[in-house]
Amino acid sequence: MTSFNIRARLVLVACAASFVAACGGDEPAQAPGADAVYRNGRIYTVDAERSWAEAVAVSGGRIVYVGSNDGADAHIGSGTQVVDLHGRMMLPGLQDSHIHPIGGGVEASACSLNGLPGLPEYRTAIAEYAAAHPDVPWILGGGWAMSVFGPGGSPDRAIIDELVPDRPVFLTSQDGHTGWANSVALDIAGITKDTPDPVDGRIDRDPETGEPSGALQEGAMKLMTRHIPASTLEDRLAGLRYSIEMLNGYGITAIQDAIVDEEALATYKAMEDRGGLSLHVVGAIWWDRDRGMEQVPEIIALRDKYSHGEIDAGTVKIMQDGVMENYTAAMLEPYLVPSGTRGIPMVEPALLRKVVTRLDAEGFQVHFHAIGDAAIRQCLDAVEEALLENGQLGHRHHIAHLQLIDPDDIPRFGELDVVANFQPLWAYADPYITELTIPFIGEERARWMYPIKSVQDAGGRIAFGSDWSVSSANPYHEMETAITRKSSEDSDMDSFLPEQRIDLETAIAAFTINAAFVNRNEDDTGSIETGKSADLVVLDQNLFEIEPADISETRALLTLFEGRPVHGDPAAL
Ligand SMILES: [Zn+2]
Secondary structure (H helix, E strand, C coil): CCCCHHHHHHHHHHHHHHHHHHHHHCCCCCCCCCCCCCCCEEEEEECCCEEECCCEEEEEEEEEEEEEEHHCCCCCCCEEEEEEECCCEEEEEEEEEEEEHHHHHHHHEEEEECCCCHHHHHHHHHHHHHHHHCCCCCEEEECHHHHHCCCCCCCHHHHHHCCCCCCCCCEEEEECCCCCCCEEEHHHHCCCCCCCCCEEEEEEEEECCEEEEEEEEEEHHHHHHHCCCCCCHHHHHHHHHHHHHHHHHCCCEEEEEEEEEEEHHHHHHHHHHHCCCCCEEEEECCCCCCCCHHHHHHHHHHHHCCCCCEEEEEEEECCCCCCCHCCCCCCCCCCCCCCCCCCCCCCCHHHHHHHHHHHHHCCEEEEEEEEHHHHHHHHHHHHHHHHHHHHHCCCCCCEECCCCCCCHHHHHHHHCEEEEEEEEHHHCHHHHHHHCCCCCCHHHCCCCCHHHCCCCCCCCEECCCCCCCCCCCCHHHHHHHHHHHCCCCCCCCCCCHHHHHCCHHHHHHHHCCCHHHHHHCCCCCCCCCCEECEEEECCCCCHHCCCHHHHCCCCEEEEEEECEEEEEEECCC
16 A cells, blocks of 8 residues: 555544534434445454444445444434345455456466366367457467376377367466467477477476477467567456456455566556445556666566555565475475476575565565465565565565475574465375375365464464465355365365364454455455445355355455445345
8 A cells, every 4th residue: 555545544534533423413414324234144243342333334435433323323324225134244345355356267268278187178168269359369368287197297289289270379387387379389489309498497298209299388378479469458458347246256356466567557557446346456567577677667667657546556466486395486395206396486595685675675565476385485484584674664575376485494583574375275185285285285274274373373363365267266166275274165084184274263363354454455455444445345154153164155245445336236145
């Protein structure tokens, strides 16, 4: 948030407060009262005491009262909409600390393989999409799972060639770290057996001929994407519209977009100008690791240009490694594979320390991607150096993903106030973990995968994000898995590292007040307290009264953004 924004919000709060004082005091009989009063709820406020309330009054988009039904009656006037919650649970609007709404939305409206069970279904979906879109010059999309293609997760171009021999096809994996191309696309990109691997990626090759096999890992995807025609603003707006509707439908009213460039920021701005941005947005501006410190003035210029209204562009995203399934996550000890690789640190650690120190001094939050224990340590070291150089400036640096944390580094989250931004839906024993990861890192290291409870016990702050469209953006599925360490669809499976289960209070805080802290907006959002933005969600069941295995069944019945219904109808509750 810029200081401009903070001031604007304080003025708004003051106005709302004086409005209430005026109508509560001077003319009680004719006073119009609050815009709306929500009564008879089980309202979990997530304030500092984690207190419960029965009623909330909303005026001018702000919360003007939180407390008992009787107390709320004083805010009911001739112009007040009174809504009976019928004992339902209300929470602060949820926040997602790591998500890709624009790309995910565009992908969802292209050739989507998300959620399909295996290769036969992939073949059908690709063939059907190609037939239904004969004029699309490039067939794009993705969402395929690495586990479908066995260890290494490397699909073959021949599979697509059979289905689409005459047009370029490029489909990204569910986690966005691998691209799957057909032969036409490889030809257009000029990728042959003589093309060297880039420093930050790998071209998968046929072991006998050395010809590219069709999978491009990490930075090697850039060899392809630079040849793909750019999406238009209207494409991106359509994708973002899809995402906002989905997120509001879950009760989400604030996000941190984990990778933005100027195009993405302009998309948010256009959406806001058209009145459709019903979320608070923090955009994490991509750090281009092919360039150095000379990009800092450009990043500052982007922040200054776009940080207005609901948009805060005061974060920089640094991707410090890849993923474990293709052995590109940076590890302290080698993978158990013949090459003995330790993965790929994306930014050289000494440079990383300088970059983070500079960004911190310039007022930026740094949002790291770090999966392997070496990458996580390098990020923590960089923040430590920034704090030594600059002092604690309070920019809420955070590390997303955190798949494997060395136990020595666990207390450092609390010590350095680096927020642990976990994607809890990954913390159960799916094939990514049992088949593609544990055999290649060994049981000993695997004990420290997604150690949410250990970080919390050591004084670290936990925030959650979905990483949609890598994984579902449904926060109730994520909460359930954080609490059970099981798939939300299979309660019979064993808990994965059950000692790392957390309680419901922690899971809710990670999606509300702690996510608001990461989004530098906890003075205005993240809890239900007088003066804050009226971002609220009403659920169909009380999360505290059901079995953990049922949390994923939860539906949001009503979502308010700044007091305005953006999902559901208060009159229909
Ligand atoms: Zn991500």
